[in-house]
Amino acid sequence: MDHARVAISTDVERARISRHLYGHFAEHLGRCIYGGFWVGEDSDLPHIDGIRADVVEALRRLEVPNLRWPGGCFADEYHWRDGIGPREDRPAMVNSHWGDVVEDNSFGTHEFMRLCELLGAAPYVNGNLGSGTVREMSEWLEYLTRADDSPMARLRRDNGRDEPWLVPFWGLGNEAWGCGGSMRPQAYADEARRYATFCKDHGGNTVSRIAAGGADDDLSWTRALMEAVACVNCQTSPDSPIFQGVSFHYYTYASQGINTESATEFSTTDYLRTMLRATGIERAIRAHVAVMDSYDPDGKVALVCDEWGTWWQPEPGTNPGFLHQQNTMRDALVAGVHFDAFHAHARRLRMANIAQTVNVLQAMLLTGDDGALVLTPTYHVFEMSKGHQDATSVESAVTAAPVIDVEGTPLGALSASASVKDGALLVSLSHLDPDDSLDVVLDVRGATITGTTARVLASGSLTAHNTAAEPHVVAPRELDVNVDGALVRVTMPPHSFATVHVTLD
Ligand code: AHR
16 A cells, blocks of 8 residues: 655645636537526426426535536627527527537526526626627626616516626637637737726626636737736726636646547556646646736736536547537546646636536536436535635645656646635545555644544546446545544545545634
């Protein structure tokens, strides 16, 4: 058995972990909205106003803080007026990015806001900058958030909603370098400034405008957007930034790139390569943060990772444009190491959205039209980690742990992070070694331990996953904990994720 040690200083606080780091993403893509969330009011499946009831119930257990919608690439071809009013009158459109299918717009603004209400999630609406207009985007925000008798508020009332909604997060397009308009960074930065100018705060609604940035560690977008925030000849200044957030996207695969490798059939080497890629998000975040710090040392503009997760080949027999993939213990560990990186950079990184919530990419839930509902291993990591939401991250360091040699590149066998909230410490541990167990000692300093509990998510094989026929193959269970003074000891199985909850005095 290998050994590892983690030193945790409960009294050395780093930053508040925004609950929005645990955000989600739901695009009009494949079976995420239609057949995932939305079954329609005539469905035989239990639903609330057309939204699947068991999906809502399962997601409520995750305490979903925010939900990004309607895309993704779809956002930049979506025209919100097509998705309001009586459903039978709504015009159809072609969803050109995702399966080239006809979208009937039966799930639109009111349905999305109802979904957010049911989940208790804050809406993160992504506006259409790529093929829309400034006026269209500006009026959507007015429609959603204005209380008085303005034209858009009146239109909303005509469609059955009297009170305005609160919309705290607003995206200014998506992936402008690609599906969002094939722009160059400076051109998009100017466009985003123009659009942001007309995305107003109405009444009591204060919106954070999030500019769409680059992918991975492409810093040219972050730099251009921070230049646009700092613009010396503009009326706005970094003290009152024109964007409150700058985003980037980071997808994980083994070695061949997105959309190319099987979700369930992979070798140990593929798994280790995946872990190298996943842990690499920490370096990418650090690089974006360094650029932002140089323009905005006070941290007024948030870094937002509004798409992250694994992107495997679609499941055989499914529409390749629907991005439907299975989810194994490997995906669970990808989530575990992402959260450690998010916690480490919580000062600047204040929102993140996994792609995507139901039936698409690294989903929480897989649904069947027959009523099946599968909780994926990734779901369990989100559930086990929810105590970090709005906690304070504290100093934690893996001071000793085995190192795995992945084709010449070192990979630490243990990734960890810790936070305190309400007199308790929560520690997350991702044990990445595919073969050996790990004896982990937590050296808890700065407080006295009064109690401990722990849970582990583990599986006999790396490729283990849940299906409708076998839904509990990968599920959390209690883990034995031993306490000796300030030392907390757990034994982690190979390739496992654990959380340790420690009450403190
Ligand atoms: O999440 C799937 C797609 O990935 C999104 O639509 C797009 O933004 C990204 O390329």
